[in-house]
Amino acid sequence: MQDAREESCVRNEVDPAAAIAPQIYRLLRQAIVTLEYLPGQRLSEQEIGARFGVSRQPVREAFIKLSEAGLVRILPQRGTFVVRISMRDVANARFVREAVEVAVATTACAVAPPEALDRLGELIALQKEAAASDDQRLFLRYDEAFHRTLAEAVECASAWPFIEDVKAQMDRVRYLSLPAASPMSLLIDQHAEIVRAIACRDAQRAGDAMRLHLREILNSLPRLARAHPELFEDDEMPAHAREAASATFGRDAAPA
Template identity: 60%
Template structure:
């Protein structure tokens, strides 16, 4: 958990961000116990903001707080990942449509810059950095549309999907493919083609459906033993 806390900012949200990223990149493994004392000592804070961070992570479905037993990182739920992807598709395809009507040259330049930074991170083998830049790309589209609530919904859903996304890198979901998909989204948004923007976003967000079963089979210790929900099984039918 390599993060420095900024003293001028609220501590608990910074702890949430640090712990969330550590869970997403499997630095803190599913099933692992989280110690209030250890984390408070590591960041040089009291236990109160650590407790607040645990509650937020619990609400995001990343940790489980068991009274008198402790706090544990939850195993990855295939069902929750699939449900989160379903919500992301509904919201982000609409965002892509709206962005195609509202985009300006500055917005295009920002999205292109983020894609270039993703490619640079991939070139360094910095997969954790790539996931951060991937999140920034999707949040930038929400900001172009000027819909804060949609951005928060996407951020919340990513807590589940990003765990699988990170495990899929660089093999099951090759980064060049993801970058190509990002470019296709921006190309459609830039030309004002709302239908193509939504389609490009849908293709991109469904990529995880190809990775999910394989990743679960490769890392059975990290996943809860659950079936995919009906809406996802239907998508995977030939």
């Protein structure tokens, strides 16, 4: 697995020997998820083509795929715009992701090899280093590596690609929320509890720890929407998300 620190140094270059459009899609997706391109921002085919040294056709193809992923909106005669963050879409993505990752965590208690637990411990240590240096973006790259390592440890080939696809809406909130809404120390502690539970082969504890970890976003989402209204759609969290937040954080949590 490529180290997250190495990934953080990868330059936004396109390999001319490989298919261009998928590369542009990947680079633009990453730029949108990390808020380099802000919600509501207009994207120019010409400017992006110039940025990556490609023609407008692969950029146009990447826009179509980003639209299908719910990350941009293509408006005829007006242009292509980064979709604003929808609390409903984020909450729905989290709902589906919880079902998969709780299953991953509980299954890991039975099948995860020792080397996977060692790697998870290493990633927590690297997160602590990133937090100590206040490197939020590197911290989140190690966070992603943690979840990927755990998903791969259960040897379900479709688990991580599914999680990676569904969590794009959540990732934008994660980049927006650090450090004020979700302190890095809290997320590190939650990762450590997940690993301890798996090491003890306690499936109930592991599932509960993962569930709490993934519900953290529900506690911060409404506050972020109020603090950054220009980045959010004017919508509300669905009933299932409000109930999950209330059950986890108390009845005063997650107002609509």
